[in-house]
Structures are given as C-alpha cells and as structure tokens.
Amino acid sequence: MQLTKTDLFTFIHKALRSLIYGLGSKLQTADFSSELESKNIVSILRHDLGLLHEHADHEDNIIFPEVKNEEPEMIKVLENEHIEIGEKLNVLNNILDLLQNETESKIRLKLGNELNFLFNDFAASYLNHMNHEESTVLEASQKYLSDEELIAIRTRIQTKIPPERYRIWLDWMLRSANITELIGLLNAMKINAPKPVFDNIISTAEKIIEPSRWELIKEKIGS
Ligand SMILES: [Fe+2]
DSSP: OSSSSOOOOOOHHHHHHHHHHHHHHHHHHHHHSSHHHHHHHHHHHHHHHHHHHHHHIIIIIIIIHHHTTOOOOHHHHHHHHHHHHHHHHHHHHHHOOOOTTTTHHHHHHHHHHHHHHHHHHHHHHHHHHHHHHHTHHHHHHHHOOOOOHHHHHHHHHHSOOOHHHHHHHHHHHHHHHOOHHHHHHHHHHHHHHHHHHHHHHHHHHHHHOOOHHHHHHHHHHHH
C-alpha cells in the first residue's frame, strides 16, 4: 500500500526557495555603479522573476481549481496572496525597466538600493506564502484527490511547459532536493517515465548533482 500520495508542492517550492536565496545574495553584492553589471543583474532578475510568476500561474490555473469546491475559503486566501505577490512583482519589474536604460551611475546606485529593499520585501512575502501553501493546500490536495488525479495534474503542468523551459525547472529541482527526496523522485520516474525521458533526467542529474552525492544516489536507484 502506498503510504504517501504525490506531493505537488515540495520539490518545486524547494527549487523556488533556492532561486530566491541565490537572487537575494547576488542582488545585495551587485555593483550598480557598473553599467555592464547592472544590465547583467537586470537580465538575471527578469528571467528568475519570470519563473516565480509562472509557478503562481500554474497553481492558479491548474492546481487550485481542483480543490476550490471543497475548500473555497482556503483557496480564496491563497489566490489573494498571489495577487499581492503579483503586484510586488510589477513594482520590481518597473524598477528593472528604469535600471535597464539608466546611463548615470549615481541614479543606478539609488535604483539598486531601492531594488534590494523591495526584493527583500517580495522575497519575504513569497517565502511566507509557500510555507502557507504547504500547511494548507498541500494537505488538502492529498486529502481530496486520488494519487491518479494528483499525477494527472502534475502531468498537465509538465506538458504546458515547453521542453527547454522544463529543463530549467528540472535543473533547479534537482539542485534543491535532499538525497532521500532525490532517490524517491528518481525511483518513481524510473517506474513511471518513458525510458528516453528517464535517461535524459539521469544525464541532467549527473551533470548537476555533485559527484559524491550522485554516487550515493546512483547506488540506491541502481542506475
Ligand atoms: Fe503559490
């Protein structure tokens, strides 16, 4: 008998947390007096903030509707948090637009400080929101939906993402999980995924996970 059902949140949330921690660290050490470095950090932020936005979109459109009938109030609160996060994202994107074309070093430094401050506020909200989801809708999804339904939802999300974009998500997920989670994930994929897909995941994992951890994982999944 299967003891735990498919978890639609933990892996992806860990990936998003890694992404947020990394961005915060890059942002607070970035040299906005340099035009080149400013442009570089702007493009990294645009890309990564796009992933954070995309994730909320998947939850709003694919996961939440599946639990909404049973838990309308819970989902309403989480949807409102998504709206607040979306507003904070818009403010960040406006600053990125200003920074992108700013040629004066002094103004870039000022915008850089503002960006840091607002990113920290955004990150705090996003981190808090993910914990909130894990203590509410994660449990609700496993309570109301069968494992087949949960897997079907995951597949719908995966098929909505173009393959090259999915590789970016996979990369972040593989980097962000612990060994026990990785062994569970790869073993499940070994059983459920078509062989070429599984082989592709293994070759990605081999490149991303540091060799000492990978050796331990390989032993457990017999790959
Ligand atoms: Fe969310």
